[in-house]
Amino acid sequence: MSADYGIDELMVAALAREMPNDTRAFNGAASFMPVCAFLLARETHAPDLVWVASSIAVDPTPPRIPESTLSDALWDGASMLHSSAFDFWWYAQNGRLNTFCFRGAQIDPYGNVNNTVIGPYATPKVRLPGGGGMADLSCQVPRVYLWSTTHTPRVFVETLDFRSGMGWGDGPGHRERLGLQGGPRLVVTNLCVMDFPEETRRMRLRSVHPGVTVEQVQEATGFEVTVDGDVPVTAEPTPDEVEIIRRIDPTDMRKRELAGG
């Protein structure tokens, strides 16, 4: 990997490029990479992108990303402040907002996510924070993007210990049967980018990051990753993109997410 950028910047750029101009996104807690990606996309190819900071402040222009993605320091210059999450939920349900990004302690091949427990629910080995809004947003927001800075077999597992958030469920047709719109579009990790082809809704390798091999991805994944023909290399972030990211986030909050790896 070139010295001109870090894996954090590569991930942010990869995520940002997948956000079309009609993205209307919002973020929750501990979401530095998505927030960087929304801001990068807005400054580059997606000028009309809507971003509701902390699910509260519409389209702010913060001078920098503060130490919490729920902080009011993120809300500078907003055109609207919501009063409560309840006001806000309607827009998540009626499609006026369409994009959210998740992480999780475990992710399965269908993009279902666990952030509740490791081990049995009643007697957990690790009691995790809980799903929070995962069960809600994963069912109601049409465009979900997953990210993970810890692409390992412990995170990417064939079977979750608990399904906190709904991805493609048990496979093709499951969301449709429940009347849930959309579903996970993409997974951006520290090793690669993956998507969910319609036929199987299981993760498929879309690109490997520079210097990473298909075999390395497979070894780091606790299930078989679909590989369709030649796998391209993820485009590196351009110098412009790197500059923008570093300006948006001058104190490197996005790198905190790497520490957990």
Added chain:
Amino acid sequence: MSADYGIDELMVAALAREMPNDTRAFNGAASFMPVCAFLLARETHAPDLVWVASSIAVDPTPPRIPESTLSDALWDGASMLHSSAFDFWWYAQNGRLNTFCFRGAQIDPYGNVNNTVIGPYATPKVRLPGGGGMADLSCQVPRVYLWSTTHTPRVFVETLDFRSGMGWGDGPGHRERLGLQGGPRLVVTNLCVMDFPEETRRMRLRSVHPGVTVEQVQEATGFEVTVDGDVPVTAEPTPDEVEIIRRIDPTDMRKRELAGG
């Protein structure tokens, strides 16, 4: 009837006296007599009475009652303005607000009310305004007071052409079966005051206004009014009460409701 007060003042005073100190009331459109009654009660025996003007403005101190009970001229000095009826409904449902007053084109012996049509629904003789919030509030607010300035057999009917608002329904137990709290407490008309005894939930004469006989009430009513023993005379409004009413409503908006008679 003495020359010292009008029937409007008698009705307002009769209504006000029935409002205990824990009354937490709100009003809708064209509700001059209830608004006068809330304000009178607040100035006399019920200092802690809560009144949400127009279902929007909490505890205002209007200099006078304007020509609409939905007017913002009623909201002077409020401690809170609500943003929408939707915010407001929760308080009607959770019992924090407990009192509402209705009129209606037809009222039946159980205190059910019609404000929708005279004649068949599909081919009405008269298409009335519609129930508006009647169906909602009559089900959800525990203390409902009915008033009518036109006590005639056309208004007080045995069978409604349409039930827009729920009183005691088909009789004892009906509200309970549907899980509806409370029910109509009282009817104040231009002739008398009536209530709904538990055993039958049909209107019973509680008092006749000065100069009115039990026979006159019965003749003016399209169903048999229950009479239990001697019927007292409705207390006249005191000079103090009359003075307060005239100060609250110096332009006699409350008398407009009499014109329709």
Added chain:
Amino acid sequence: MSKLIAMDEAAARVADGSTVAVGGLLMNGAPMEFCRALARRGARDLTVVAIVAGPSVDWLVAAGCVRRAIVGLVSMEGFGLAPHFRRAAERGEIEVEEWSEHTIICGLQAAAARLPFMPTKAGLGTDMPGLHPDRTEVVEHEAGAYLACGPIRPDVAAVHVHEADVHGNCRVLPKLVWMDSELVKAADAVIATTERVVPERTFRAAPERTTYPGFAVDAVVEAPLGAYPTSLFPWHGYDGAFITEYLAACRDPEAFGGFWRDRVLAPEDGPAMVDANGGAATLLRIREAGTQS
């Protein structure tokens, strides 16, 4: 990418046969100029959704735009019944699908949340649910009865606001929206008519006062005095004198044609409408009626 459009274009976005929701409550805060534009364009076969309406629905009915009305109540408040609404209903020229305030809100919320229904205790025991058994159902749940209100999903909703920018951000003063916010949530397309178009920085300077975010609004129409003759608190009250004259004209079919043409339909915008109905003296009168500020 400005969302600013002309009133005629806004009216053109309501297709014949579609479902249009109009805001306001009785004599207050209704998008009256938008209703006049629909009347001028000769819209037909509309299903109109109006929670508690007055002149708005009466004019749409007068203009022959309405096939069906989903309403809680339509009247001229203290002034009397809504004459065209009443007559058309009595003659069977329109279908009146009566709900109630809260149940219409439930239906709108079911639509917004993409749910089969929203439950409420409202309406239990009344005749109202029986008017639309295909859309509302009384359910005897073991934990208590409820009324299941099926979705009411307008194709277009029109609301009138005090201030908006070209991005669709809207502000209502001081904050009272009557029940318009429910229409904004539920409709597929939202048109905001506004007293004045302001710069985006107006919103960014006081974001806690923004009422609807730009992403919830599809089109903005500059429409000063666009609520006349209904009120727009705290800027003006309703015009009771006009309503009285309107109701008198409605009682005289010969006179009504001229009144309708000259004093309702013809004026091309809000100021022209006020000019056709008394001009500056009218403005002064209604400003006095809106006393709170």
Added chain:
Amino acid sequence: MSKLIAMDEAAARVADGSTVAVGGLLMNGAPMEFCRALARRGARDLTVVAIVAGPSVDWLVAAGCVRRAIVGLVSMEGFGLAPHFRRAAERGEIEVEEWSEHTIICGLQAAAARLPFMPTKAGLGTDMPGLHPDRTEVVEHEAGAYLACGPIRPDVAAVHVHEADVHGNCRVLPKLVWMDSELVKAADAVIATTERVVPERTFRAAPERTTYPGFAVDAVVEAPLGAYPTSLFPWHGYDGAFITEYLAACRDPEAFGGFWRDRVLAPEDGPAMVDANGGAATLLRIREAGTQS
């Protein structure tokens, strides 16, 4: 008829074995002094309802007050897991009834509206509804599946606000309540702890800025710095340095007793709590962290 009471009396109003809801979200806006008062009074067997919680629930668990937690999420956000919550859950010392943000809100709303349930699409297809089959049910309706969320009705809810008067009127600045308004609607009794008690005229001077009406609030407690160490935007941020020390102390059972006693439990009010944790320098640090105003 003042509703002003002392913090100890507020804590006494939460009976052992009852259900208490606490406001705030993660590291923000929680009624922390109220939680400390519950801990001091030694409340037992509480069911705590907290939509998205942090130190609030962790401290109630640390103090042994909690039997059951109805929560969407409990963590210290970027600082790590909530150590006492985690440990008690792993040891089976508390029951964790996990819902999710929106489904808890639905449950609270079902309680407020006295309905058997509120429906939502949230949670469909996940394992969450299976955790409380007595309270949530996946229903396959012909018009689409939904999750029926049964009532969650707290006996008491505690929220922290910026300003309140003796009648219970409350104002949150500028208007963000996180999700506290849902607790206020659903609970049988509502306790507002407030940074400062202001005269009633403060509310009457700007009624559009009142957040909760007096009739919705049963008791008011003056509690300056009552959200510390969580944030109270726009007045101050959370105290990250304190949280870091807290988490370090939690890793050392020997050290923890003293930390808990001296720096959490003993300080009798918000100012004393801040004094026990750095005093004026801490105030300056957290005020800088709350930058928006």
